[in-house]
Amino acid sequence: MNRFLLPVGLFGALVVVLAIGIGRAPQKSVIPSALLGKPAPQFVLPQLGVGGQFDSRSLRGRWYLLNVWGTWCAECRAEHDTLLAIQREGRVPIIGLNWKDEDGLAVQWLQELGNPYASIALDREGRVAIDWGVYGAPETFLVDAAGTVVYKHVGPLTAQVWQREFLARLPPAAAGPARDDAIGPPGAVGALPGGTPAAGPGPAAGPS
Amino acid sequence: MLPEIGHFALILALLLAAAQAFFGIAGPALGRERWYAAVGPAVTAQFVMVTAAMAVLVNAFVQNDFSVGYVAQNSNSALPVFYRIAAVWGAHEGSLVLWAWILAAWTLAVALLSRQLPARFAVRVLGVLGVVSVGFHLFTLATSNPFARLSPAAPDGRDLNPLLQDPALAAHPPMLYAGYVGFSVAFAFACAAMLEGKLDQAWARWTRPWTTVAWAFLSVGIGLGSWWAYYELGWGGYWFWDPVENASFMPWLVGTALIHSLAVTEKRGLFKSWTLLLAIVAFSLSLLGTFLVRSGVLVSVHSFAADPARGAFILAFLVLMIGGALTLYAWRAPLLKSNAGFEFTSRESFLLFNNILLVVATATVFAGTMAPLISDALGLGTLSVGTQYFNPTFLLPTLPLVALAAVGLHASWKKGRLGERRGPLLVTLALGVLLALAVIAGASGGTRVLTPVGLALGGWLMLSSLVDPVDRLRRGIRLTPAIFGMALAHAALGLFVVSVTAVESYTVERDVALGVGESAQVGRYEYRFAGLQPLEGPNYEGVRGEITVSEAGREVARLHPEKRRYWVQQSVMTEAGIDMQLTRDIFAALGEDLGRGRWSVRAQVRPMINYVWFAALLMAIGGLVAAADRRYRQPVGAREDAASPAAPGTTLPGRAG
Numbered sequence: 015m016n017r018f019l020l021p022v023g024l025f026g027a028l029v030v031v032l033a034i035g036i037g038r039a040p041q042k043s044v045i046p047s048a049l050l051g052k053p054a055p056q057f058v059l060p061q062l063g064v065g066g067q068f069d070s071r072s073l074r075g076r077w078y079l080l081n082v083w084g085t086w087c088a089e090c091r092a093e094h095d096t097l098l099a100i101q102r103e104g105r106v107p108i109i110g111l112n113w114k115d116e117d118g119l120a121v122q123w124l125q126e127l128g129n130p131y132a133s134i135a136l137d138r139e140g141r142v143a144i145d146w147g148v149y150g151a152p153e154t155f156l157v158d159a160a161g162t163v164v165y166k167h168v169g170p171l172t173a174q175v176w177q178r179e180f181l182a183r184l185p186p187a188a189a190g191p192a193r194d195d196a197i198g199p200p201g202a203v204g205a206l207p208g209g210t211p212a213a214g215p216g217p218a219a220g221p222s
Numbered sequence: 223m224l225p226e227i228g229h230f231a232l233i234l235a236l237l238l239a240a241a242q243a244f245f246g247i248a249g250p251a252l253g254r255e256r257w258y259a260a261v262g263p264a265v266t267a268q269f270v271m272v273t274a275a276m277a278v279l280v281n282a283f284v285q286n287d288f289s290v291g292y293v294a295q296n297s298n299s300a301l302p303v304f305y306r307i308a309a310v311w312g313a314h315e316g317s318l319v320l321w322a323w324i325l326a327a328w329t330l331a332v333a334l335l336s337r338q339l340p341a342r343f344a345v346r347v348l349g350v351l352g353v354v355s356v357g358f359h360l361f362t363l364a365t366s367n368p369f370a371r372l373s374p375a376a377p378d379g380r381d382l383n384p385l386l387q388d389p390a391l392a393a394h395p396p397m398l399y400a401g402y403v404g405f406s407v408a409f410a411f412a413c414a415a416m417l418e419g420k421l422d423q424a425w426a427r428w429t430r431p432w433t434t435v436a437w438a439f440l441s442v443g444i445g446l447g448s449w450w451a452y453y454e455l456g457w458g459g460y461w462f463w464d465p466v467e468n469a470s471f472m473p474w475l476v477g478t479a480l481i482h483s484l485a486v487t488e489k490r491g492l493f494k495s496w497t498l499l500l501a502i503v504a505f506s507l508s509l510l511g512t513f514l515v516r517s518g519v520l521v522s523v524h525s526f527a528a529d530p531a532r533g534a535f536i537l538a539f540l541v542l543m544i545g546g547a548l549t550l551y552a553w554r555a556p557l558l559k560s561n562a563g564f565e566f567t568s569r570e571s572f573l574l575f576n577n578i579l580l581v582v583a584t585a586t587v588f589a590g591t592m593a594p595l596i597s598d599a600l601g602l603g604t605l606s607v608g609t610q611y612f613n614p615t616f617l618l619p620t621l622p623l624v625a626l627a628a629v630g631l632h633a634s635w636k637k638g639r640l641g642e643r644r645g646p647l648l649v650t651l652a653l654g655v656l657l658a659l660a661v662i663a664g665a666s667g668g669t670r671v672l673t674p675v676g677l678a679l680g681g682w683l684m685l686s687s688l689v690d691p692v693d694r695l696r697r698g699i700r701l702t703p704a705i706f707g708m709a710l711a712h713a714a715l716g717l718f719v720v721s722v723t724a725v726e727s728y729t730v731e732r733d734v735a736l737g738v739g740e741s742a743q744v745g746r747y748e749y750r751f752a753g754l755q756p757l758e759g760p761n762y763e764g765v766r767g768e769i770t771v772s773e774a775g776r777e778v779a780r781l782h783p784e785k786r787r788y789w790v791q792q793s794v795m796t797e798a799g800i801d802m803q804l805t806r807d808i809f810a811a812l813g814e815d816l817g818r819g820r821w822s823v824r825a826q827v828r829p830m831i832n833y834v835w836f837a838a839l840l841m842a843i844g845g846l847v848a849a850a851d852r853r854y855r856q857p858v859g860a861r862e863d864a865a866s867p868a869a870p871g872t873t874l875p876g877r878a879g
Contacts, residue, residue, distance in 0.1 A: 018555050021499060022548035025506075029541055031592065032513065034599035036533040086380055086790075088291045088372050119377070 049163040054080070054155070055145035062112060062120055062134035070109075070135075073157070077184060079108045080155040081131070081171075082143060085119040087151040093170035097130035100176060105184060106156075107132035113151055114140045156180055225290050228278030229369040232359060235271035235322070238264050239355035242329075246349020250342045250417070258345045265333045265348055268355065269326040276323045279368055280310050289375035292316060292368040298381035298790050300761040308391040309382040314516060314532075315368035317395060321512075322358045324396065325403045329355065332407055332432070338855075339428060346414035347407075354406050357539045365532045381761065381790035390450040398443030398470055402508035404436020405473060408480065409505035412498045413547055416554040426488035426497065431849040433484060433501075437477045438845035444470050445838030452831075453798050460725070460834055463612040468591040469511030472584050476504040479580035481845075482573045489635055490562055490570060495555035496577070502551060506544040507584075513540060514591075567638035572630030579626070582619040587612070617672070624679045624719055627712055628686040646689045654682030661724070666746075668728045676723030684716030707848025714840035721833035731826040737819050744825045747808065748772050751823065752780075762786040762795075767821070769799060769810045781810045783823075807831050 049055075054070070061068040081097060083090040101108060110131035112120050117136060124131075137143050146155065156165040164183055167175055242264035249257035279292075283306045288294040296313045297306050311320040329351045336344040362368070411429045415421040447470070448460045461467065480500040487497045513536040564570035590607045597605040628650070632643040640647075658677035662669050691709045694701050730745035741750040752768040764786035771779040781799030788795065798811040806829045813822030 018495070018552045021502075022545065022552050025544055025548050028592075029537065029545070031596050031599045032533075032537055032540075035595045036537060086294075086376055086378065088294055088376065088380075091372070 049147055049155070050166065052163060053161050054157045054163050055142070057135065057137075057142040057145065059135040059137055059142060062110075062117060062136055068133055068135040073109065074161055076159055077106050078132075078157055079106055079180075080111055080146070080157060081108050082111045082113050082146070082148050082151050082153045082155075084113045084115040084151050085123045086115065089170040090152045091127070093152055093172070094127050094130070096171045096173055096176060098128050099173065100171075101130040105181075110134040111137050111142060111146075113137050113143050113148065156183060158185075224278050225282060225287070225369040225371065228275045228282075229367065231271045231274040231278070232319075232322075232363055232369075235268050235275065235326070236356065236359035236363060238268040238271060239352050239359055241352075242268060243349050243352030243356055246345050246347075246352050247417075249349075250346050255341075258341055261345050261348050261352075262333055264352070265326075265329050269330045272319070272323045272326040276310075276319055279316060279319055280307055282369075283307060283310050286379070287375075288377070288379050289371055289373070290368075291370045291372040294372055294376040294379045296379065296382050298379040298761060300789070301379075301382055301387075302760055304389075304392070305382055305387050309386070311395050312382050312386045312391060315362070315366045317399075318358065318362045318366055319368055320396065321399050321403065322355065322362060324399045325351070325355055325358060325406065328400075328403055328407055332410075336428075343414055343418060346417050347410045350410035350413040351406060354410070354543065357543065361532075361535055361539065365535050379790075381788065384762070384786070384788040384791060384793050384795045385454065387761075387788075387795075388450060388454050390446055390454070394443060394446040394450055396443075397439050397446060401436050401438075401440025401443050401477075402470075402473060402511065404432065404439055405477060405501075405505040405508050407432040407436065408501040409547070412501035413550065416498065416547075416550045419554055419557060421487075421494050421498065421558050423488050423491050426484050427854060429501070430481070430484045430488060431851075431854045433477065433480055433504075434845045434849040437474070437481055438842040438849070440470070440474050440477060441838050441842040441845065444474060445835045445842075448838075449835045453800055454795075460831065463590070463607075463609055465591050466511070466515050468587050469507075469514050472587055472591075473504050473507040473511065475580050475584040475587070476500055476507055479577045479584075480504050482576050482580075486570055486573050490564070492560045492562055492564070492570060493574075493577075494558040494560050495551075498551060498555055498558075500577075502544070502547045506540075506547075509536075509540055509543065512536060562636075564636050565638035567633060567640045569630065569633040569635050571638075572626060572633050575626055576623065576630065579619040579623040583616060583623070586615040586619070590615070621672075621675065621679060624683050624715070627715065628679070628683040631686055631690065631709075631712060647686065650685040650689060651678075651682050653685050654678045654680070657681035657720075665728055668730075670727055673723060673727040676719055676726075680716045680719030680721075680723060682716070683719065684713045687712035687716060702851055702853075704848050704851035704853065707844045707846070707851070709844070710847060711841045711844025714837045714844055717833055717840065718837035721830040721837060724830035725828055725834065728830075729826060729828045731824070733813065733822060733824050735816055735820050736823050737821075742823075742825065745827050746773055747778070747827055749810065749823065749825050751821070754819075754821075757784060757786070759786065761790065762788040764794075765812070767799070767810075767812055767823075769823070771801070771808050771810075779808045781808065783810045783812045785812045785815075802832055804832070805829060 056070050058067050058069045060066075079100070097108060100106070108131050110133070112134050114137065120134070120136075135142070146153075152170055154167045154171055155163055158164050165179060167179060242261055245257045245260040245264065249255070249261070281287075282290045282293050283297050284303060286293070286297065286299045286306075288297075292313070292315045296316070297309050301309065309316075311317040329348065332351065333344075333348055336347065339347075408429055411425065411432070415425050444467075447467070451462065452460045480497065483493045483497045483500055486493045513533065516532050516536065590611050593607050594605045597603065629640070629647060632647060633640055655674075655678045658674045658681060661677055662674060687709045691701055691706060694705070730747075732742065732744045734742040734744075734749070736742060736749070736751040738751050738753055741748050743749075748771065750770045750772070752770050754765055754767050757764045757766040764784055766782055766784045769781040769783065770777055771781065779801035781801055783799035784797035786795045786797060787793070796811050796813075798809055800810075801808040806827060809824075809826040809828065811824040813824055815821055
């Protein structure tokens with residue numbers, strides 16, 4: 015009689031392993047980044063809106079987020095509201111890496127949805143994204159004041175991810191609004207209506 | 223508007239599947255025979271609805287409707303139409319719709335072809351299939367809606383993953399899913415039998431052709447995938463023990479065991495509860511494969527976008543389906559009695575050992591696949607399990623299995639009469655050994671310890687499988703499709719073993735740096751880098767090399783390996799240049815551009831490699847031929863003679879049940 019219960023018992027053990035596996039799966043999307051704990055790659059790229067070059071060395075000495083996005087990316091639209099909320103919180107500036115995109119479309123996107131970025135570097139060829147080990151947009155990196163990559167999130171940012179993974183890693187020192195720094199107030203990108211959320215940004219679209 | 227109709231069709235399909243499940247299971251359980259009549263129409267209507275959803279999705283891809291998020295993610299206006307259609311199942315959401323559609327098609331086939339079954343039993347089978355359908359439709363609608371709109375629409379799509387831009391994408395997933403889903407039929411038959419509390423030989427006869435056809439599809443699906451990896455990934459191998467490859471291979475192994483154990487249940491009424499368990503496990507492993515691919519718990523080249531929410535949903539589904547079936551098994555299987563016996567060298571014993579070895583082989587693959595997960599769950603750190611583990615541990619049970627098959631094909635049911643077949647057995651074994659010796663003598667080096675073993679065993683099995691059909695033809699006895707199919711499939715397995723042994727032993731490979739005009743020696747062949755031209759395709763650009771290969775000064779092949787850069791995703795793909803011939807493949811892939819006109823070139827010469835896939839195809843054809851045998855379509859009760867119990871005095875106590 016008992017041997018007939020054996021399969022269901024083994025299956026139960028398997029379910030436990032799989033459930034633990036699921037619990038840990040979100041952490042796994044972090045591990046593959048070889049950059050964690052390493053210095054963030056340097057880059058100099060044209061800047062959207064204000065013109066001129068954006069030099070990543072100007073970020074030295076402060077915490078920042080690097081958000082890789084493109085107007086062709088459906089999930090980027092889904093995370094846009096979260097980015098705007100992070101910008102309003104003002105704890106850390108968001109640098110946008112506009113990846114393999116057209117400048118005109120990017121401007122249009124930001125006018126429509128609002129601009130959460132402190133600065134936007136234009137990676138038209140996708141070379142800088144390769145240095146950062148980007149697989150697909152959106153990806154968001156958290157870089158500390160020493161220029162070390164502290165965390166990487168793959169896929170759209172949500173309020174929960176922001177709370178759980180990013181805020182927990184930010185030191186109290188970075189808690190104050192970093193408005194006095196060289197990159198300027200968050201959202202001020204030249205001619206763009208910086209920091210103004212677009213009227214009624216509809217429900218986050220796209221499968222996610 | 224159309225995508226909304228597709229979405230609505232999926233919702234209707236869910237409701238219809240729920241009706242199918244409810245009336246199919248509750249009807250018999252409550253003894254309401256009038257409810258049975260609702261099941262058939264629900265099956266048909268569900269199929270129509272899923273077909274409609276599928277058609278809408280295909281249309282969205284063909285029309286470049288980038289207002290649909292899934293289309294924008296996986297297609298592009300520059301993508302050729304053929305790939306736009308195949309791209310429908312190129313990612314998670316669409317492949318679920320394909321899965322649901324194949325399931326609906328299998329269910330419809332069961333409904334149409336089960337007229338000979340007792341009504342209550344047939345309705346139960348359809349009810350269980352309905353439960354599976356409900357699970358998949360719910361999963362699609364709740365976590366993975368392929369029709370979700372993008373607002374505003376994307377100007378163009380992100381393009382299909384270049385790795386998938388290959389004709390094989392059109393066939394590999396549908397074949398694989400037809401196999402996975404096909405095992406749901408055996409699963410439903412098993413659950414229905416347990417609900418009935420009765421499992422007779424007629425049950426096994428109904429289940430057999432369905433299982434064999436599913437197995438044949440799975441064989442073709444796995445073979446295609448392996449072939450695809452060989453020429454597309456540019457690694458030059460045919461099997462990598464990748465978690466997802468294993469996920470498709472485990473149901474195949476258990477399905478193979480199931481086919482053999484069903485034969486014993488049909489012919490002799492033995493192994494009943496064991497057969498039930500295999501039917502449950504074969505489908506469970508198919509579902510587990512789905513879980514592993516889509517939940518992100520294992521890292522693999524095949525991974526779909528990892529999403530723990532999806533993982534949690536599938537896990538819940540697994541618990542309900544598999545946990546439910548296994549609980550039913552624990553409750554009902556003890557009631558099934560087998561009281562016939564068999565002698566030690568009878569066919570039953572051989573099939574018993576066949577099953578044990580196949581299950582052990584599955585267990586080794588399972589252990590290797592799950593080990594990283596278990597180690598991670600126990601907090602022991604990340605663990606990587608590779609070829610060094612899989613190759614030896616898998617061969618341990620499977621090499622004896624080949625010998626067992628060569629002998630077991632000649633065993634009779636019930637009685638140990640192998641002695642009478644000693645002649646053909648020894649002759650074919652001697653020929654197998656001769657083949658091995660001839661190959662080893664003819665080959666220049668490369669022979670390893672297992673080379674003679676593999677060649678001799680494979681050759682033996684090939685010849686041994688053909689003894690019976692040849693004998694029948696010579697004596698003018700009718701060669702039934704069942705016997706011919708069985709012989710073909712086993713001969714194909716022998717061919718498979720021989721070709722894998724040859725590939726593993728005699729492959730020559732070198733990675734060399736070549737500039738245009740330079741040459742390198744690879745085994746007996748001289749590779750000469752003749753030229754390099756720019757290349758432009760519909761959605762990519764790149765370079766195309768020309769490499770001439772000569773043997774003893776005579777040109778034998780001209781290869782055109784390519785390196786492509788796809789515009790939208792900016793990813794670089796390697797298209798290997800392969801010269802395929804009956805006896806060997808000459809292979810070249812372009813590696814890195816080393817600068818100054820020099821390239822790293824991966825050069826390989828693989829003997830017999832095409833027989834590996836040809837053998838998989840032959841196995842599948844053997845299965846299909848056997849499943850087409852007329853006796854599976856005879857009305858119930860026409861063959862009860864097979865059920866006659868063994869004569870007293872010749873029996874051993876029943877081994878299974």
